[in-house]
Amino acid sequence: MKSYLEMTAEERQEELAAQRKLYDALGDIHLNLDMSRGKPDATQLNLSMDMLQLNPYDLIYTRKGTDVRNYGELAGVDEAKELFANLLGLKMENIIMGGQSSLALMYDNVIKAYVLGVFGGSKPWGQQGQIKFLCPTPGYDRHFRITEEFGIEMITIPMLETGPDMDMIRKFAESDPAVKGVWCVPKYSNPTGCTYSPETVEAFAALKPAADDFRIFWDNAYFVHGFREEDDKLVNIFDCCKKYGSEDMVYEFLSTSKVTFSGAGVAVLAASENNIKFLTKQMSVQTLGYDKINQMRHVKYFKNVEGLMAHMKKQADYLRPKFDCALASLRRGLEDTGVCSWTNPRGGYFISFDGLPGTAKRCVELCDAVGVKLTPAGAAFPYGIDPEDRNIRIAPSYPSTAELYTSMDVFCVCQRIAALETLLK
């Protein structure tokens, strides 16, 4: 078949009529499918049910004798801090155990920096006029919503194969003291699936920001979420920072929302000892600590890093066929059109899809009308606006494989219609 670009107007009209016929038939199937968010399905969640069946009497005392059912241990139990420190190649002293949402932990650190300031900063972000954040794009919509909520100006930084365009990051961060931070998903990035190259990580560590209170929000959400035989390697940013004395510049976040239970796991903040001391002091005003029983559940269930990785192998084995299915559908359904491209990630929860400029909103709308819900077009961009209106985030984890097969077929038809409509304009 000819690519859409090679077709004559007449051929495009014919093809559009054919695709519309296929689309019209879809309305009769009354679909109700959701590919909008990166979340596990019930079967995947079942993989962690044993964690809820541990003998509770085995959970209640830490090795140093703390009763986890009571107040105390503000920054979390040692065992949990140690587990995640080992996972990240850090020390226990670099860890604060948060609640069950790393997003909430990021929000908390933005709002506290805004009102109270950060370690080493001369005054709170909120007392410095209009401040700015760098936003590698496409990126995670919920990051951008946080900065938008606080009126922080967002500067779009293009994502390359190697991570964010570091020349631009450097240019903005090093010249403008109003630039206070940058959002990063360094491994299996949301949504492109890209893992930052060693050079990119090193360039982050080497930054000399104009602001004395600049922070890299290093959201390592998919650190252990490879699902192919070969796992991407992410350099430990704190190791790089040592060379430059820049350890205080990084807040690293992760959670077990996609390891055990989404929104009912544990979250982690990793940072320099200076930051941890400073933040623990702030935290002592805020709470008496997060749920330590749940921390102990995770510790006793995984035992150690090897246990956690063995668990992630099961998750990978469950997720891989879904990605295979979605990618096969895209190849089968759209490759010959010659007007689309998509990522082929080795981990994470997303496929990032690019159609012709001006097609994304229309495609999402067409899918929605026949019961296939996608992430809103533009979601991966600051302020929710994709200037080219071409990017769509596909999240294949939640539907069953059969549902996914159907959803992707619908997606391909809608994408074809949107592309042809645009080409015929």
Added chain:
Amino acid sequence: MKSYLEMTAEERQEELAAQRKLYDALGDIHLNLDMSRGKPDATQLNLSMDMLQLNPYDLIYTRKGTDVRNYGELAGVDEAKELFANLLGLKMENIIMGGQSSLALMYDNVIKAYVLGVFGGSKPWGQQGQIKFLCPTPGYDRHFRITEEFGIEMITIPMLETGPDMDMIRKFAESDPAVKGVWCVPKYSNPTGCTYSPETVEAFAALKPAADDFRIFWDNAYFVHGFREEDDKLVNIFDCCKKYGSEDMVYEFLSTSKVTFSGAGVAVLAASENNIKFLTKQMSVQTLGYDKINQMRHVKYFKNVEGLMAHMKKQADYLRPKFDCALASLRRGLEDTGVCSWTNPRGGYFISFDGLPGTAKRCVELCDAVGVKLTPAGAAFPYGIDPEDRNIRIAPSYPSTAELYTSMDVFCVCQRIAALETLLK
């Protein structure tokens, strides 16, 4: 025996020598006892262990079919909202389920009001110059630390038998638009044990604050924590507010930290529908929701309000003897001195003790030196400063009864020494 007030200087000297001898002997016992915080002991925590032994497969689906192991239900599961709404005499629509710390929820609402503003307010608290909070005193030290952290000026309001001095509350709140809020523990108040009278609650509801963004922080921490036969009755403030159209003025907080597990239960925010809608929208930027598995644990364990109250009966039966022991020790150990007074609460976690002016710090220091840890003197006052240096908060819940007996004996000796030293100055 003569009261210390009636004694001559010589008799006081003699008595002081006798008490010092008792005190010196205490050093040899090497005590390590803690009456500093209102927290349960391990046996009391055991009362809730069955909640951790529920079959996890019975927890995972809500009645409307939501999988609680996954994202969703931002404001909490209906069952949990309903349970706490019923407990408080409110509707499900008035409830947001928070994390596991009501303190964190209060902090969160202060900082958000500061940066983002509250429903109906013209601009955020933080953009209105120096703002102020009313602080009924003695009160909860951690409340005061939150307002101190944000540089909010604290105005001391005396606690009467009926609750805070409402003439003063009215005077400040209704004349000064910089007054943005008031901290309240309306039932079995921390530390006096007082429950606000119906007139006090009505007076709160009838407030006409000068500020359009004034909030009553109604920390109902001990709502179900009566331990005597007769439970204090607290009027439902929202019922009163209806009369005055002032529902939007109140944020009510509670948690199960002293119902199930301290720092590992669930927390609740109750408010008008206007507030709930406004706060849920703010919350949607912050998180995908709190731990719903733990919400379901609480729901399935208690079943309903009656179940929760039956559970609290067990807690009361466990706590009552500790209060009896502490109160008997005070009577036996200090009544004849004629220079001290203390509260006799019907619930909550504290006894508020008043010695002679200028004795509290000294008494705490003496206790500490022989291994009995008390809440720092002045903790119950804004900025940690008791202008008369006479108030001490006694928390009898954590030590065993035997430890408590010893601790209270130590306390009485130290109190006598401090009183005599002051009288002899």
